[in-house]
Amino acid sequence: MESTTEHQHVISMTNVVGDKQQEEEERRSQFSFPTFRGKKIHCSLVPITSYLRDKKKSEQDTKKVIHSIKVGVALVLVSLLYLLDPLYEQVGENAMWAIMTVVVIFEFTAGATLGKGLNRGIGTISGGGLGCLAALVAQYVGGVGHPIIIGASVFVFSAAATYLRLVPNIKKRYDYGAIIFILTFNLVAVSGIRAEEVLQLARKRLLTIFLGFIVCISVSIFVFPLWASDELHHSTVSRFQQLSSAIQGCLEDYVNEKENEPKARLGACKSILNTKSKDESLVNFAKWEPWHGRFGFSYPWEKYLKIGDVLRELAAITVSLGSCLQSSRQVNRQTLGVHSVRESAKEACETIWWTLRELGDSIKEMTKCGAEAKLMPKLKVVRVELDLLMGQTRMGGMENSDVVATGSLVFLLTEVVDKVEELAKEIDQLGDLAAFRTH
Structure with missing residues (x-):
């Protein structure tokens, strides 16, 4: 009898301790203090923090899904340059540059896409234009002067663009444009054996890059913009x-x-x-x-x-x-x-x-x-x-x-x-x- 009574007493004390622990946990999750406005503010920090964290994670997941769908739509649209014969006849194999443009410049936010697209456009136009000019001058001189002019122009413009990339204010906003300038200038200038081919190549590539840029910007800004x-x-x-x-x-x-x-x-x-x-x-x-x-x-x-x-x-x-x-x-x-x-x-x-x-x-x-x-x-x-x-x-x-x-x-x-x-x-x-x- 004594052991049974003692056992029941232990169980009773355990329940009391458990109840106190539960009350302590509830008290910890609740906090109130008076403000100078004369009112008490009661809030439960743990549920609020958990709710805000879950809500923020859900919003981020939704944005990621929207961005993924937008990239897929943009790639389908530029693929029409290959799929539709009238468009393919205008650009030919250069249609791949439009697809590459979409893949490279389509970013998560509209501002990032627009900034990267404008950088690519500025770099392509300036690099392609100067590359065509260097190729034309080298073609006009001819002979031994042809490779000398091409090499000298590649060195001067590439070195100058690389130096500008190291300037903090330019690097912050135009670093990608400087990279595209160096790449485009070298591709156009070095491959410019004949002036006619250089101008035609630059025109087609610029057209396809412009089309890819337009598709990216349109989808990014007008379709559920982020x-x-x-x-x-x-x-x-x-x-x-x-x-x-x-x-x-x-x-x-x-x-x-x-x-x-x-x-x-x-x-x-x-x-x-x-x-x-x-x-x-x-x-x-x-x-x-x-x-x-x-x-x-x-x-x-x-x-x-x-x-x-x-x-x-x-x-x-x-x-x-x-x-x-x-x-x-x-x-x-x-x-x-x-x-x-x-x-x-x-x-x-x-x-x-x-x-x-x-x-x-x-x-x-x-x-x-x-x-x-x-x-x-x-x-x-x-x-x-x-x-x-x-x-x-x-x-x-x-x-x-x-x-x-x-x-x-x-x-x-x-x-x-x-x-x-x-x-x-x-x-x-x-x-x-x-x-x-x-x-």
């Missing part, structure tokens, strides 16, 4: 959301005194650090795109690069802030009231979180954020509170380890506020340059 400008715009907005969620998650762990380091929450910040090359490519492609939707020809895309740089700096500081918030809970409660440290950090994080949300919504909706009148005053209040807290830390008779922990926390929070203020100014300038509408 714009680089839209991708850049949406990715920038998503980074504001990721950073605000990361700061919100750090604050949750800090307020609830969780001991585990929030690695999952800060993973998004670490991914933001590797977005520089992607931003530069998208800005380059966006500059090639025609007017569409809310983006015009003179849209200030360079501002997105500056905003991206500040976001990456903010992400790096946020990673350090997440670890510092964990260690700052060990501040000596007897020398300096932990309540003042906790409340100051909490209010600072709440203000930063809210400001990042406002800035992200400003870019997303393309409305002016009103940084000077709406956002800056709240950030200045946070800065004053952090300065006062730093003074209390130095004069509070704290141990050295506590001074370092609290001082590091206040310093990082101040750095975050500085970067958020810089972001607000950049977005305010973007709103003026891009003519964002007012609320």
Whole structure:
């Protein structure tokens, strides 16, 4: 009887522990804190993050399918140069250049396709024209001068084009065009034995390349277009959301005194650090795109690069802030009231979180954020509170380890506020340059 009673008691205690663990898991997935608007915000970070990740992956998969179908349609259209006898009689075997053009220049976004197509067109026309001119001059001189002129022209133009490829501003936008220029010039100049054949070859190849270019651009722009400008715009907005969620998650762990380091929450910040090359490519492609939707020809895309740089700096500081918030809970409660440290950090994080949300919504909706009148005053209040807290830390008779922990926390929070203020100014300038509408 005693063993049976003891066994039932163990089972009962196990169920109680299991229920407590379940309640703890539910509490961890829920987070609420008061904002300065007087309302409580309740949100479940794990389901939201999972939903956004799955939604983004689904959208990317859909875009990949659309791009694949568009490439297939474009190749079918240029294959008509071979399949239809009237068209084949006009271009002959040079129809393969149209197919090669589609395969080479059809990129994922319309801007990338248009930029690569224009580069190929400019390189082909300039290289073919200069190659024909060199072949004509060599043909006119004749004799021993023929190979000398061809060799000298190949050396001069190839060396000059290669040097221009190394210039950063030219390499960024016209590198592919320089490669096509070198290739076309050498093919036309070296193979130009007779002027008549050179001109006829250049004409047919240029015609087929032009046809391939027209097919690519038409399909890319008019059939479910995928714009680089839209991708850049949406990715920038998503980074504001990721950073605000990361700061919100750090604050949750800090307020609830969780001991585990929030690695999952800060993973998004670490991914933001590797977005520089992607931003530069998208800005380059966006500059090639025609007017569409809310983006015009003179849209200030360079501002997105500056905003991206500040976001990456903010992400790096946020990673350090997440670890510092964990260690700052060990501040000596007897020398300096932990309540003042906790409340100051909490209010600072709440203000930063809210400001990042406002800035992200400003870019997303393309409305002016009103940084000077709406956002800056709240950030200045946070800065004053952090300065006062730093003074209390130095004069509070704290141990050295506590001074370092609290001082590091206040310093990082101040750095975050500085970067958020810089972001607000950049977005305010973007709103003026891009003519964002007012609320």
